[in-house]
Amino acid sequence: MSNDNTPAKNAIRVRFAPSPTGFLHIGSARTALFNWIFARHYGGTFLLRIEDTDLTRSEARFLDEIMTDLKWLGINWDEEPIHQSKRFDVYRASAEELVKAGRGYREGEAYIFKMPGARVIEVNDMIHGKVSFNTNDIKDQVMIKSDGSPAYNFCCVVDDAYLKVTHIIRGDDHLSNTPKQILFYEALGLKAPEFGHMPLIMGADGAKLSKRHGGVSVEEYKREGYLPEALVNYLLLLGWSPGDNREIMSLDEAVKIFDSKNMNSVQAKFDLQKLRWMNGEYIAKKGSGELLPLIKEQLKVSGRGEGVSEELLLKLTDLYKIRMKTLAEFVPATDHFFGDNYSIDEKAVEKHLKPAESKAILREFTDRIEKAGNFSAASLEEMCRAMAEEKKIKAGQIIHPTRVAISGKTTGAGLFEMMEVLGKAKVVERMRKAAS
RNA sequence: GGCGCUAUAGUCUAGCCCGGUUUAGGACGUCGCCCUCUCACGGCGAAGACACGGGUUCGAAUCCCGUUAGCGCUACCA
Numbered sequence: 001m002s003n004d005n006t007p008a009k010n011a012i013r014v015r016f017a018p019s020p021t022g023f024l025h026i027g028s029a030r031t032a033l034f035n036w037i038f039a040r041h042y043g044g045t046f047l048l049r050i051e052d053t054d055l056t057r058s059e060a061r062f063l064d065e066i067m068t069d070l071k072w073l074g075i076n077w078d079e080e081p082i083h084q085s086k087r088f089d090v091y092r093a094s095a096e097e098l099v100k101a102g103r104g105y106r107e108g109e110a111y112i113f114k115m116p117g118a119r120v121i122e123v124n125d126m127i128h129g130k131v132s133f134n135t136n137d138i139k140d141q142v143m144i145k146s147d148g149s150p151a152y153n154f155c156c157v158v159d160d161a162y163l164k165v166t167h168i169i170r171g172d173d174h175l176s177n178t179p180k181q182i183l184f185y186e187a188l189g190l191k192a193p194e195f196g197h198m199p200l201i202m203g204a205d206g207a208k209l210s211k212r213h214g215g216v217s218v219e220e221y222k223r224e225g226y227l228p229e230a231l232v233n234y235l236l237l238l239g240w241s242p243g244d245n246r247e248i249m250s251l252d253e254a255v256k257i258f259d260s261k262n263m264n265s266v267q268a269k270f271d272l273q274k275l276r277w278m279n280g281e282y283i284a285k286k287g288s289g290e291l292l293p294l295i296k297e298q299l300k301v302s303g304r305g306e307g308v309s310e311e312l313l314l315k316l317t318d319l320y321k322i323r324m325k326t327l328a329e330f331v332p333a334t335d336h337f338f339g340d341n342y343s344i345d346e347k348a349v350e351k352h353l354k355p356a357e358s359k360a361i362l363r364e365f366t367d368r369i370e371k372a373g374n375f376s377a378a379s380l381e382e383m384c385r386a387m388a389e390e391k392k393i394k395a396g397q398i399i400h401p402t403r404v405a406i407s408g409k410t411t412g413a414g415l416f417e418m419m420e421v422l423g424k425a426k427v428v429e430r431m432r433k434a435a436s
Numbered sequence: 437g438g439c440g441c442u443a444u445a446g447u448c449u450a451g452c453c454c455g456g457u458u459u460a461g462g463a464c465g466u467c468g469c470c471c472u473c474u475c476a477c478g479g480c481g482a483a484g485a486c487a488c489g490g491g492u493u494c495g496a497a498u499c500c501c502g503u504u505a506g507c508g509c510u511a512c513c514a
Contacts, residue, residue, distance in 0.1 A: 137440090204446095414474090
């Protein structure tokens, strides 16, 4: 599953080479992540190269977004990124050199690399082990296109050599490109780096990852309320395993124990359920204070919570963080705390508020709590239990109608905590309305 | 079609390199029970896998071959 091309310490240089023609794809993020971890583990250098050779499709806003998302994930780079769009003359010079040396030819404005006669190219892949290709199966390769822009496989080699990249970890979709690139290294008189090809991430149905699988870009997950720690942790486990049964782990921990030998060579399906579970774990474990700014962001996007005190938000965060899989779930779950315009579960109303018996119980409970001086969760619960005892009914017969009356829902935080947070006036008002 | 990669439960995986210690371990999901005012959390438990066929061997999830299936490349996309 692996070979012995383990890098010497401090000497390794890796790169992540995004193309700014769209948002940061979840698969690209994973590639960046593994390169970064590899570099950090060996004390090497992690570089960024911008592959913007497609001048018409490349946009500055995409590049900004990609860099923002990388940082958000916790991936930082060590040197100023280089842009391929600024190096067209370098690629042309190299292509010119190969043509002059008889390794290629011109075809109009284009520079083409001539495939050598039958030869076997062997790649000692860090993940797959030995893989071999026959040059007979590969046709002549374009180096510089007619429009003057370089072809991917060619400028990739020129730049990786220029950047002194020692290890290339990338997706399996590049495995078949590797012999072509090795031939370029040879022709240019350069030493080829080590290669490691990670299996691609597929959607749940085995098809290419797409929107309907839950999102393809990091930005979408960020917006949905996923924590970077959770996304990174999940991506880490997709194609790599520490060897023991550890699952929840920080980036720092992963850097420490990382070993490319444990990288998997099997394509993996993206499982949104597991990501959601993991995200829930991270949310629940975070301090409410840490979560607060993120919760505020969610509220802001939804247009709720304006002018609400920090204290109340903190309290709600505390009550609900254990019930959320994503931050985005906070708003619909707590809408009844932010004004009277909240969603109502009609089926719940039918079941718990419609019966005359429920209304009577609700009225009685309302009368009791209205008279009470203390509106704390503990004393409310005491009153509820006492009333149940007196009336020879189950506490649930009071609790369920009350919950629906004040929240419109059958789910959520503990009833008495909710009542305390909402306050006496609001609670009594909603209960009277429901009982009428 | 050609070339390449891959193949443990619905999903991610451990075990495979160095064959016996495996009644194949863990996690998500599913189901059941407990806790409980609901939901969630937590606890306990259950169902569920070595793709198929040959071979090597006393013995194969582990090694070899084939078949099948999935994916990738086969662009003057990256």
